[in-house]
Amino acid sequence: MSHCPLTAQHDDEEARLAALASYGILDTPPESAFDEITEIAALICDAPVAVINFIDRDRQWFKSERGLGVRETPLDISICAHAILQSDLFVVPDTTDDPRFAGNPLVTGEPHLRFYAGALLKSPQGLPLGTLCVLDHHPRELSDKQRFALTALANQVMTNLELMRSHREQATLIQELQSTQQQLMHLASTDPLTGLYNRRAFEQRLGQELALIQRGSGEAAFMLLDLDHFKDINDAFGHETGDKVIQAFARLCKNVFRQADVIGRWGGEEFVVLLPRTTPAEAEKAAERLHRQLRQTPLACGGPHPLLVTVSGGICPLTAQSHLGNTLRTADKLLYQAKHNGRNRILSSPIP
Structure with missing residues (x-):
């Protein structure tokens, strides 16, 4: 399967990558808040595989995965790399019937992925960062309720990311304020000519x-x-x-x-x-x-x-x-x- 033409098809690829980097999520350890979402997605969609993934410049990285056993894959075998080019929930009922994926080694070989459904993880500016997806070893479909639930869970992933970024920015701001306060206290207690106590x-x-x-x-x-x-x-x-x-x-x-x-x-x-x-x-x-x-x-x-x-x-x-x-x-x-x-x-x- 050829490399996914992200740059050619996505007009804001650099902005998309910058938005992804702003969350500081890549290569972070597993966290229960995300693992619980993949577990719920797998349970609701009755799927053996569920993944929260982000599409980096040349790889697909998994923040959380259930039933796959790897933390990242190259983009040229990534189904999700195609999903982020869609405007809505992306469903592939049978990967062997789709010319984009029929020759994919993940389809033709282990783990023999035959079904895919991915809900977009989008920044507040609408830039696609990755997907919350479920996969199966057999062709199938999702019910309307399952589609709604998968999309809602994807929104929850983004809510978690926004909270994490907000907390990180607040921590940085608090640290800067404390540093400024220390500097002001130092200036208030120091003789400017000698640096001694005033x-x-x-x-x-x-x-x-x-x-x-x-x-x-x-x-x-x-x-x-x-x-x-x-x-x-x-x-x-x-x-x-x-x-x-x-x-x-x-x-x-x-x-x-x-x-x-x-x-x-x-x-x-x-x-x-x-x-x-x-x-x-x-x-x-x-x-x-x-x-x-x-x-x-x-x-x-x-x-x-x-x-x-x-x-x-x-x-x-x-x-x-x-x-x-x-x-x-x-x-x-x-x-x-x-x-x-x-x-x-x-x-x-x-x-x-």
Whole structure:
């Protein structure tokens, strides 16, 4: 039997294939919703073979089959490839009497298919995608009730396909909305210049840590930092260089502090660091590492020379007795004292 001339006879073949692809049904595993339809079709039509098939570019693929034992066949032996060129239910009472199928190997050999009835599976735009068909090993006909039932079941197949596509599109939309929401939340909590936590987000995180400490999670430390003489940098070299210093200091902090530590930009040239599960002595060692790295790492170029920057700050222990407002005020006082005592130092507050 020659290859079915789909392209020659179907004006919208590419549109038809695109519509079929849009359902994402090809090569998917069997599903009970479709298997039940083929079982019902076989039962109502009293047929040993029932198939839900889709006509791809060069093959006929079965989403569900009963009594056939294969999942796909080439188009050149497909009766359904002819059925999708019809406008309505396609019935072949005796395949051996039809010149289109008399020489078909599925008719002349196993499984010796002598009867065919296929109801179109059509997209909402009327494009034929495949058929729900029943087949028999003997010539026969369908009653009017069986014809109606087969067509109704084919419509049910398309309803299932539409629901599946709708659910998939909804899932994609939900995923996109969640991704957008995450991006917006990230933007709302991030300082645009440094990528660190902004003040509002850091305050929320600090409040959460204090609540955890009050429930017994262990002590922590809070550090408030301020770049020394930053106004002089802006005045001497411009705000672009000042921004580069801010960005470089943020990168340096990410290298100095632990991954578990939370770093934020408090505003201007002020930064904050939350060090969970950290003793005051460990926080002081972290401050020493920061000073050591700053002595070794220029943060920008000031004219022809590398620009080394120092930092002042204060460290407050966080305990079950700590409160957000008091902690911030204490750290600010320590920072002011460090500036007053000559800068380039980070002072610690005793445990309350």
